[in-house]
Amino acid sequence: MSEVLAPVPAAAPSILTGARKGVSKIALIGNPNSGKSSLFNHLTGLNQKVGNFPGVTVDKKTGTSFLTPQQRVQIIDLPGTYSLYPKSLDEKVIIDLLHNKKSDFYPDALIITADASNLKRNLLLFTQLADLKIPAVLALNMMDLAGKHGISIDLEELQRELGVPIIPVNGRNGSGVAALKILLSQPLQVSTATFFEIPDDLLVMVRQIRYYFELSNDYLALHYAHQYQKLSFLSEDDKEYIAELVKKYDFKSNTLQANETIARYVRINEMLLDAMQVTRAESNEQQSNKLDQILTHKVFGYLIFFGVLFLMFQAIFAWASYPMDMLDLAVATLNAWIQSKADGPLIDLLTEGVLAGLGGVLMFIPQIAILFAFIAILEESGYMARVTFLMDKIMRKFGLNGKSVVPLISGVACAVPAIMATRNIDSFKDRLITIFVTPLMSCSARLPIYTVMIALVVPETYVLGILSLQGLVLMGLYLIGFLAAIFSAALMKLVLRTKERSYFIMEFPTYKMPRWKNVGLTILEKVKAFVFQAGKVIMAISIILWVMSSYGPGNKMEQAEARATIEAKTQQLSEQDAEAHIAGQKLEESYAGQFGKFIEPSIRPLGYDWKLGIALLTSFAAREVFVGTISTIYSVGDSENIATVKEKLMAQKDEFGQPFFSPARAFSLLIFYVFAMQCMSTIAVVYRETKGWKWPILQLLYMTGLAYVSAFAVFQIFS
Template sequence: MSVFTAASTAAAPLPLVDQPGPGLPDFSRLALIGNPNSGKSSLFNQLTGLNQKVGNFPGVTVDRKTGVSWLTPQHRAEIIDLPGTYSLYPKSLDEKVITDLLYDRTSAQYPDFVVVTVDASNLRRNLLLFTQVVDLGLPVILALNMMDVAAQHGVHLDVPALERALGVPVIPMNARKGVGVAALKIVMAQELAAPRSRFYTPEADLAPLVAQIRARFDLHNDYLALHYAHQGAHIKFLPAEDRAFLQELTARYDFQPTARQAQETIARYARINAIMLDCVSVTRTEQNESYSNKLDKVLTHKVWGYGIFFAVLLLLFQAIFAWAQYPMDLIDRGIAGLSGLIQDRFDGPLVNLVTEGILAGLGGVLMFVPQIALLFAFIAVLEETGYMARVTFMMDKIMRKFGLNGKSVVPLISGVACAVPAIMSARTIENWKDRIITIFVTPLMSCSARIPVYTVLIALVVPDQKVLGFFNLQGLALMGMYLLGLGAALLSALLMKVLLKTKERSYFIMEFPVYKWPRWKNVGITIVEKVKTFLFQAGKVIVAVSIILWVLASYGPGQAQQRAETRVRAQAAQQQWAPAETETRVASAKLQESYAGVFGRTLEPAIRPLGYDWKIGIALLTSFAAREVFVGTMSTIYSVGQDADMRTVQQKLAAEKDVNGEPVFTAARSFSLLVFYAFAMQCMSTLAVVYRETKGLKWPLLQLLYMTGLAYAAAYAVYHLLR
């Protein structure tokens, strides 16, 4: 492996870039750029130590992420991980993140140099982006990633010859395992100049256009000026008058961007092909290719492929219920035992706050950690192996019938984890209509925050028994809820396909990543990070909500609670109730006269048609902050008026009675709640990210109204059909 400095390069004589870049200070800023699935995120993690999401399918990074790396004890670098792209001509919002950064040399975030990661097993295609970056005049390092995959495919690269031909440092590496990272840091810490090679010169007839753009914007080379001509109307950091100038100028010169881009691509590949002939030799390993192709013929089969995917989902939901049950029960009993131990030894308002408020709320979420961990473990394995990309490909044909395309599968499947990053991942969809429809329907997919709601309600009304001797009935019910969300998303997409009119045509191109055994370290990191996010983000909300709810449920306006207690005790003395029953009824009466009771009874008329009482109404409102809060809220509310011996979440909900002495959580009411939560808007964070991604209030408000109306109507129908 050679350690390279630009000053010592013996590259073939080529036209010079107009102005070489400056040397690097003790602090530098570098950008990681590369094709999708070329290992950028893995390299970012190796350099910074951050555990960014790494997946074996395109579209993992949809926004730029930053971290810090010490290249030497004296040299610190800010690393910017950019979304994957095949060229510097953006066709989707995530790719525009790259051009927005590289076009603006006055930006405080403008990189000092760029590391272009390429897949060594597919070098020819990856070098197109590299040559474009070089022509922008930035100092560049080529990270020759996936050398192990290239060797498996019989691809042999002459690295010194490649350095000479390209005129930049070339570092062979395997970012997944950290091989070559130390050498890359050494080169990054050196003083790099802009490459002296130019791979493409704009056609002579474009010279007047390019010259005017360079003069107007004080640009440092012709190729950057050419990009202003291509993208001028969409460069957001330019003021409106500058964008208007570019549009008028390109119209005056009859500039045809599509044709010019095609000419450029052909010219670049002519140069790339010559380099490949000199630096790359290939010995075909037909056995490996045959094995991969045979596997794809099964996993992407037009019939068996869908059956296998359905079986994978069935296994996932069976595991969530069956495998997680023991640790869930252990956590639930542990929280209940701790609460009972504290209540047995201490007394007072503070103790009640801790046991009936904080512990009750947190306990309603902590018990679902095993299920959340299993869910993300399955998703991580599917991504790591490369199977997720195959699912995206298979679903494209189906998705198009509903106004979506194959790239919509990534947000929809990601929505099973969380709608917020799922909606952001829709940036990879080029077509405006497909992207808006995907954003609109993704929240209908059941996210991980709904698992606590689904689990506790299913456990109340669905028997824990086997079907066909193997399938757990509760697991099948959980899978049914997820399929219900998917069905609602597809039907809603079909409706929007009819309502939204656009002439823009969509297309779908998917590159299959190679099959890989999952890196269990990455899977473990994913599980830990997602569980931490689930606990700490939801935990903060739950603690705050639990404290507020306990106060609202424990105190009331004026003397209403005292009068209610006096009335109930008089009735108890008259009818000779047992002491335990008397205390339970006193607590229940005081709860109804509390601030929470007053608020809940005000809300109750709106939700009574669904079969819900005021307690459920409070839970519906608080869970808009985060879906997990529903179970915590119910646990907190019922802790205030519940028998002290009933301390687990399951016991509290099962023991709740209505005014007629009947169980509150009947099949009709429970399934009505399940359907309501399947269709209702997930949380405030989801609305916020839809607002950010659509740049306005129109779509989030329409989304909120549509999903709320759908949830209400469906819950009403289910309740009245089953009662």
Template sequence: MAGVELLTGRAGASASALALETAATRHPGALTRIALIGNPNSGKTSLFNQLTGLNQKVGNFPGVTVDRKTGVSQLTPQLRAEIIDLPGTYSLYPKSLDEKVITDLLYDRGSAQYPDFVVITADASNLRRNLLLFTQLADLGLPAVLALNMMDVAEQHGVHIDIAALQQELGVPIIPMNARKGIGIAALKIVMAQMLGAPTVHFYEPEDELLPMIRQIRYYFNLHNDYLALHYAHQYRHIGFLSPDDRAYIQELTEKYGFEPTARQAQETIDRYTLINHILLNAVEVTRTERNEPYSNRLDRVLTHKVWGYLIFFAVLFLLFQAVFAWASYPMELIDEGVAWINSLIQTNFNGPLVSLLTEGVLAGLGGVLIFIPQIALLFAFIAVLEETGYMARVTFMMDRIMRKFGLNGKSVVPLISGVACAVPAIMSARTIENWKDRIITIFVTPLMSCSARIPVYTVLIGLVVPDVPVLGIFNLRGVALMGLYLLGFFAAILSAWAMKFLLKTTERSYFIMEFPVYRWPRWKNVGLTIVEKVKTFVFQAGKVILAISILLWVLATYGPPGKQEGAEQQVRTERQRLEQAQPAATHTPTENTFADETERLVASAKLENSYAGMFGHVLEPVIRPLGFDWKIGIALITSFAAREVFVGTISTIYSVGQDATQQTVQQKLSAERDEQGNPFFTPARAMSLLVFYVFAMQCMSTLAATYRETKGWKWPLLQLIYMTGLAYVSSLLVYQAMV
């Protein structure tokens, strides 16, 4: 390839040796650091996956909450390099938080994270637009390689590129490639191994009247070229590593010389495109036939249609929801049964407090982590396929106009819909939203969508108070009530987003610029890597928080003040023994085992009431009594924070007190529960109050852990918890007081 020939031979070998020595001096003992940068949809992620494979990890850029993907690539048998995957951007004038991390990294030459050189990915079918970023990076003084990706797409569009001529014009190595299929990767590695210390090229010189200001900035900060100093003048307010004194100095200079950044940026862009047009004039030939309309455009007429487009999208969402909800049930049951089998095996052969901690705390918490893996894997498999094929870009375009009215954008649709299955992967899928404000609002309101974990709670309580009668001859009233709860959560999410649009103050404007990639078959290797990365992120990040809280909840529910649980247990056993002796002898034999089992349930309930968790329930009772709840429901509210399904198990134990042992189902036990006056405890008012509370209350600790993981701090999880708890309390209070 022509791109490989540029640095070969005697001069290339000398440059390579000098490069390795320079890198060793700048980063002693460190790997060669290579940054991947390019326009969105230029194939940068595919190239990163091809270079690093499974040798990837996700961390934070220093000082910010944007994820950084890094990996290790073996360029030659003797040379390994660290590859940094930077967020996609169209230019070095950032508009979003993701793009700002690029400038912070590339402007600070003294940083330990500064790359030794960059690989710029460019869409060969749209080279003119992609070269704008390339020329800016070259003018920063960074040695560069141009990875000319999607050559097959360019040929399909009638774009023919003379690689040798273009390489001569740009003065850098150019590697034609197809990153999705791995074509050109070997040649790119060879050139990358030779690039360190290579000379840089320049395309743009600032106007003469700006030089006095630029030179003062350059010498004050000890910068290596004029163009970098010009960017300091443009963006000093947003450069994270500058001190207040540094910003004040630059501001004084810009005011002194009358520097107008907007006008200068526009003029620079015009000048660059004039130069790019000249470069491409003799290197690129485009042959178009109007009769052969691209296949993607024909599909777009249907898939983005103002009527059919939405119908097709909802059909796709229905399939996605059914897959995540139904297909994941079998592996989730296997995981649940596997953890239960291990628990049973340990409890059968061992006993003691440590065994209880292991089985009821550690393994239960671990099961709460592992059971989400099938849903996460399936959800992100579908999302990855939709993104790989190019359909996801069309979905966000269609939905943006609707969602923006409520403070969201088109990319918020997938997290909201997938939140009906599980809020954890739904919150993680909000990662695709570039704008910080839109992403935070989406993460904040997604838990208001009723997840599948609430179905057992809804089913039990609806069955208590809603008659099993038909509606309009074809619908069931209980089914209508269940749908109403889901719609209530959806409208709450939309209205909350609308309110946050006004309350969340930010200077960052929300722009939605979407480039449609061409439709293509997904690369299953990239889909697999996406699944592995998301599952690893959940297990090792959110999983740590879930496990810790599970252990804490076990301790609170197992232990209590000294002597209090023992006294309660003795009281229950004494009362049960008196009751057993008072029964006729003929009834002992057929009910002996059942009576003993009932006694153990009563003992467990008494110990729970006198545990620290039970004490919290009694402390909580005065607060929740206006909602119609007692201390028993208070305990269920506390324990179900681990997972909403825990509510059913908790009330099943608590409401066994005083009940006939023949009543087996939770619904039967709740129906038989009586209040202090002997009336049914779960009236329609109390049941509806509890239902509304669970519609709005924070779903579970897994959701908080996911929010913490995505926002990189406790501020938003705590605000989310406070808001949803307050909304649940007020709504439940209004419902109960209105119905009693």
């Protein structure tokens, strides 16, 4: 199956071997659900990185692949698309890249993925790409699935028709990847076939565009006429030149696109008559359809989905508790060992600043890993697509677009890519509403706050002997965020008074066993992002906080120490209590204490003190910072050398000598973070997606107000 087929006759000199900057660039492109991501993972392994395409907030996933020990290439994973006529911002980056040879990411060759079990639909994109005359290879995926559906493909005949090499691959187990690498390491040619003849009455205009822009072929020039307004690399003068030609020759883009698509499918049908045979029987009904009768059922479907959610939140507590405790204890043990060996300002900085912040990062790795493991498995298995279908029925009752389901579900991981995902929503008003409410979905960054506060006030007991009470509370917080999002969407729909009808069309991938390598890569990627991106912010803020907490203006801290020493002697406190009293007085007079005192009046009605006020503000950089902040704040001057973060927080007392983190305060904090704006990055991406400050500011004011009022109500009720 992985055998390379007979070489295709050469038609043009190879450009793969003549890469411009030493390393060839190969773009990986194909329909959604064609196995493109799996093939990318097999080709690149761990040599991957994610960034943005220049000028847009669309993910650009690149990786390095070694075709031979001496020859490496850069693989660019492009967004999935059905056609070169884009309908979304994700698809727009494809034409920006493939239509501009001056782009830094212009590929020397293409790997075009196609689903063998749905070949007719997949070949539409292939024929468009082939007519651009970029060297290419067709990676034919899911041949085993095609066989199960009664589809047999004559690969040699299909290769002769398409004019490019074909490599059968299996994205699940990597079969065929070695043969693909061998082929790519050799000179690669452009397709010998032309799949669409440009009508004669358009050739004059097309040739004018081609020669004006010095393009390599007529079909590329035709795309300039269709899409000049969407091509960001064209200057205004260039666009004006094409606009004049379009008007002069009465170029009707939509009609011509439809005619082209029909003509291409006629040609595809002719090719497949000889290259493909289908022998489908009733007994060959897809197993996926049988499962869908249960998993998308109007009653059982929802019960199963909530069961999956329930399992996920139970696992986050039950499975992660032991490794979390071990990591927390390991950091605390290292801290105590260092303090027992030496002392001084640098040792205090290391133990109370750096290691305290580090503990706030490392201890949550197990929970982050479990959360993204579940999400990756749901996506890999094909179940996530069914979830969006199920939830669409609920979303529409609250005025949301069906396509809003994907960003909202993605918001459970992170609001930033979730907001970017709204680009697939055609209606601007529906897209705006989705952007506005998505941050109300509890992201993974809130998970550390939730788990710490729940662990402090919710007992580790089990309902019916098997259901963790802490897991139930965690799931409840996520449901509160979801309900807030959909009711806010309904309210905003009334305010905007939109009457647009929208449609939600998506393709169900077949159910598959998860590709465990891809699941592992996803977990590794997300944990690395948490440790190295959020971790850097947490560590930096922890160190700054230690400095602000250990030093103060003028000699106020020295005066506080002298005053506290006299008070300790007067009250005849024990040595340990005296040290704690002195440390507390010094902390209040520090820069951090002064700042906390300044904002304390505004948060006192919520039950918070100045220490929590500092944590609220620092966590706006990244929600994960909250735990690192309170760990640092409560570590400074800690005379008892309490081991873990949880023990530090449990040891805190209020002015009446009672535990500071009472159920009232803990639940107030939890509700505040359910509703509060997630982080600065969320505001930044909303600004970029809406192209202005109006909506980010309104969003910040709405969510902050909702969080404050709700937290106040919860504190009063539980007090």
